Amino acid sequence: MRQLTAANTPDPPYYAVIFTNQRTELDDDGYNKTAETIARLASDQPGYLGIESVRNPDGFGVTISYWKSLEDIKNWKANSTHQSVQKKGQEKWYDHYTVRVCKVEKQYSFHRSPDR
Amino acid sequence: MRQLTAANTPDPPYYAVIFTNQRTELDDDGYNKTAETIARLASDQPGYLGIESVRNPDGFGVTISYWKSLEDIKNWKANSTHQSVQKKGQEKWYDHYTVRVCKVEKQYSFHRSPDR
Numbered sequence: 134m135r136q137l138t139a140a141n142t143p144d145p146p147y148y149a150v151i152f153t154n155q156r157t158e159l160d161d162d163g164y165n166k167t168a169e170t171i172a173r174l175a176s177d178q179p180g181y182l183g184i185e186s187v188r189n190p191d192g193f194g195v196t197i198s199y200w201k202s203l204e205d206i207k208n209w210k211a212n213s214t215h216q217s218v219q220k221k222g223q224e225k226w227y228d229h230y231t232v233r234v235c236k237v238e239k240q241y242s243f244h245r246s247p248d249r
Numbered sequence: 250m251r252q253l254t255a256a257n258t259p260d261p262p263y264y265a266v267i268f269t270n271q272r273t274e275l276d277d278d279g280y281n282k283t284a285e286t287i288a289r290l291a292s293d294q295p296g297y298l299g300i301e302s303v304r305n306p307d308g309f310g311v312t313i314s315y316w317k318s319l320e321d322i323k324n325w326k327a328n329s330t331h332q333s334v335q336k337k338g339q340e341k342w343y344d345h346y347t348v349r350v351c352k353v354e355k356q357y358s359f360h361r362s363p364d365r
Contacts, residue, residue: 138309139269139347149351151265151313153255153301157361185269187303187311193254195303195311197267223359231255231358235265235351242347243339245273 140183140199145237147182148200154230156192164226171218178212180205199237206234256299256315261353263298264316270346272308280342287334294328296321315353322350 156164168186175181180201188194200206209215222230272280284302291297296317304310316322325331338346 138271139345142347142349145349149267149349151267151353153313155255185311187305187309189303190306193303195301195313197269197311223361227359227361229255229358229360231258231356233258233261233265233353234355235353237267237349237351239350240347242345243343244345245339245343 138185139242140185140197142182142199142237142240145240147237148203148206149235149237150198150200150206151233151235152196152198152230153233154194154196155228156188156194157226157228158192159225163221167218167221171215174212174214175209178205178209181209203234254301255358256301256313258298258315258353258356261356263353264319264322265351265353266314266316266322267349267351268312268314268346269349270310270312271344272304272310273342273344274308275341279337283334283337287331290328290330291325294321294325296324319350 172184172186175184175198182199182201184196184198186194186196198209200209288300288302291300291314298315298317300312300314302310302312314325316325326335
């Protein structure tokens with residue numbers, strides 16, 4: 134359920150939450166299960182536009198979620214299930230993280246043509 | 250030289266370029282060397298604030314560079330060495346990519362205390 138390919142977002146403006154994080158070495162199973170659950174829950178929220186999630190072998194990761202409005206982001210942050218996951222993140226899963234809330238102002242894409 | 254940990258950015262507002270990409274299976278050596286070179290070159294540009302770069306084992310990656318202003322981003326995109334690398338990216342290295350230019354409006358961080 135975690136979308137591991139490029140999110141298919143609409144024309145800007147819209148919003149992005151960049152979640153840059155360093156995993157501890159604790160509780161991989163619990164973490165992976167919860168990551169699935171929380172990504173699924175996020176995708177059911179109003180204003181959700183997509184998610185991109187990437188992790189290096191050393192545990193450094195970036196997850197970007199895309200949203201229609203700042204209000205949608207605020208509601209998702211306040212979601213009670215998400216709140217309890219944020220708490221566990223601080224207790225167990227993350228050594229450190231930074232959250233950046235951004236307004237996407239411009240986007241463009243490249244796709245290789247099939248005959249190249 | 251590629252910064253594989255969290256970028257230490259100033260208080261917002263500032264700008265982010267989210268580069269979401271899918272590598273082809275071509276030319277890993279050339280790609281890795283150029284990625285190093287281009288990250289070093291970026292870090293020497295006016296307005297550069299930091300970079301975060303992450304790739305999944307399947308070749309899906311996200312690189313986020315942070316900049317003081319849109320003008321800095323425009324100048325970096327137009328840099329002649331960077332231009333020739335963008336061309337090679339389309340010819341060889343990327344199956345597809347999306348570039349998103351964003352204004353970072355808010356950020357907050359968590360750091361685990363050493364005694365946890």
